[in-house]
Amino acid sequence: MSTGLQWLDVGVLGLLGLLIGSFLNVVIHRLPKMMEQQWAAEYAEMEGKEPPAQAPFNLMVPRSRCPHCGHLIAWYENIPVVSYAGLRGRCAECKKPISVRYPLVELVTGGLFGFCAWQWGLSVTALIWCVFCAALVSLAMIDWDTTLLPDDITLPLVWLGLVASALGWTAVPLNTALWGAVAGYLSLWSIYWLFKLVTGKEGMGYGDFKLFAALGAWFGWPVLIPMILLASVIGAIVGIAMKFTSGLREGGYVPFGPFLAGAGFAALIIGPDTLRQMANL
Structure with a gap:
């Protein structure tokens, strides 16, 4: 072209x-x-x-x-x-x-x-990734405002990622996308319950599990670790900055969804392979 x-x-x-x-x-x-x-x-x-x-x-x-x-x-x-x-x-x-x-x-x-x-x-692939981007923008902003990640967006995003993979609209094979969704959900679910058992507190919400499952469906399981590392590091930096500037809300929490969304955008823009290489440095 x-x-x-x-x-x-x-x-x-x-x-x-x-x-x-x-x-x-x-x-x-x-x-x-x-x-x-x-x-x-x-x-x-x-x-x-x-x-x-x-x-x-x-x-x-x-x-x-x-x-x-x-x-x-x-x-x-x-x-x-x-x-x-x-x-x-x-x-x-x-x-x-x-x-x-x-x-x-x-x-x-x-x-x-x-x-x-x-x-x-101007292709189906471009349009399907546009839908992905629109969903992530919405989820990031809603979670930042309300600490909610609506099922009306997260669950269709999971299924759309799997369907897009099955139809060849993304470069991720279906088995990689499927296990990405499974691993994305179960990894944060396990961390949630481990944290709750140790501290008696809830460190994140179920919406985060579903959003991470969606990212796994769109990018495949090999990218999950670098994405969660990127989201955690940026989230920690922002949280510390907000603490020192008295920007934390009541309860001292920072929603995690916007940083998961940011990791998804990073994987889209710089590419999953580059993100994996950066995580190995």
């Missing part, structure tokens, strides 16, 4: 990534709230009570609003990156600041989609 066509592919998928990134901002904000509503309804049912009446709330409705003044976001105020720049990072109505995280999520997603296009062109 010529460089010109390659850059065209990057532009097409990069633009798609910006649009998907805008939607991911909705997922990151709303999915945990949807889960809370579902838990409240299930708890009420267990108590033999009527579930609390709630207005429709999902990824599509209600329309996005300014959290400060309730101003409905018009379509031209919701163009990825461009609208944020045009509004100078402020609500068009009340002029309160809009978090810079929104355009950052859009830019990161667009960049990851563009990378997939550069690697694989």
Whole structure:
């Protein structure tokens, strides 16, 4: 493929990534709230009570609003990156600041989609890795905000990795992907129970097991050790930095999911083989 066509592919998928990134901002904000509503309804049912009446709330409705003044976001105020720049990072109505995280999520997603296009062109392989990237961005941000890794994302990600391997959409043989998923889940599950038996505390959540299983399904079992080492080292550095800057939340914990996601991005961008070589240094 010529460089010109390659850059065209990057532009097409990069633009798609910006649009998907805008939607991911909705997922990151709303999915945990949807889960809370579902838990409240299930708890009420267990108590033999009527579930609390709630207005429709999902990824599509209600329309996005300014959290400060309730101003409905018009379509031209919701163009990825461009609208944020045009509004100078402020609500068009009340002029309160809009978090810079929104355009950052859009830019990161667009960049990851563009990378997939550069690697694989406009192909099924590129699109399937774009789905992987979108899922990891969502999981990293949701876990950082709430310490939740929703099954609605982690479990489909595991299965999609196995299906992609079976159909030859990734370079990982199916048996390697399958044992990667098994080893990814069981390794963190074992660490969880060992830590709990020794300390009486829970060091991580079940969502971390499922996310690591997903990474095993996408990259295969040989990459699991370098990925967990990378995630642990970066997580420890960030945790220490947050401790010294008083940035730790109540309880002194740092969610592990964002660092697992970061290790997944590292394996995607620099390649599983390079990651294994770095771990052997």
